[in-house]
Amino acid sequence: MDKLTIVVPAYNEEEVLPDSVRTLLSVEDKLISSQMFDSSSDILIVDDGSTDDTWNIINEENERNKRITGIKFSRNFGHQNALIAGMTEAIKTADIVVTIDADLQDDPNAIEKMTREFLNGSDIVYGVRNDRHTDTWFKRTSAGAFYRILNVLGVHLIRNHADFRLMSKRAVEVLLEYKERNLFIRGMIPLIGFQSSKVYYKRSPRMAGESKYPLRKMLSFAWDGLTSFSIAPVRAILMLGILSSLLGVAAFFYSILTKWFGFTVHGWSSLMISIWVLGGLQMVSLGVIGEYIGKVTTEVKQRPRFTIEKKIGLQYEK
Structure with a gap:
């Protein structure tokens, strides 16, 4: 019988973690009692x-139930690296891995439906939100723009799917064979190509605590996704450079014509505007x-993605 491991990345989640552990254990117990998974899940x-x-909460939960295991990073390496570390450890003994965030805004009851899709032949089952009513207007609008832009640029994403x-x-x-350090997992998984x-499911409001993805991190994450999977920004710079050159040539001939017909206007406004605009374009391009x-x-430095300081409860098969 297959073993299931649920991987839960957690960063400063002391307020929600005890409730999350109880909920996930309940879901897993139900699947085990239905003989869908091995009791070692x-x-x-x-x-x-x-x-x-x-x-400390992870340690306490492990003492109460040995099916709760844990990994501790030496410092904050980021959500995507936490997922990679969890999956790397999980497949040493597990046959199926489910990833879900600690706040359980993603519905853990959907795991049973995911399992049935797996039994029907899917190697990858995406948890997809059926609405975004719990989000603010800004987040709904920006998320929609994010998916549209990346799809136009050739980055295939599952709309309204995060890391559940x-x-x-x-x-x-196969996913772990992708060795890049600039991780954008939700863009990498569709590249695997197995049946999916x-x-x-309906996303719930956060039970307690604060979101670990404020606006600054969301924008950074979106930029990482764009630059990790597309060279479109560099091509846009090339097109801007060509356009600027053409405008420069047009301005050159215009200045000759105005000089020829005696319509030359002395002033510095157009010159200063040109300097500032072109200077700004150059700085953005260099950036x-x-x-x-x-x-x-x-990528060339090949530094480790993360450093594990401690492990608890992990027992590997010989």
């Missing part, structure tokens, strides 16, 4: 360098190109 919580009581998904062991193993399906060079530098 567990929950792996990855503490992404929390500064609150998250790790089920993956078979072989799907996770979707399960729709975008520098972003790509920075990512290349990070």
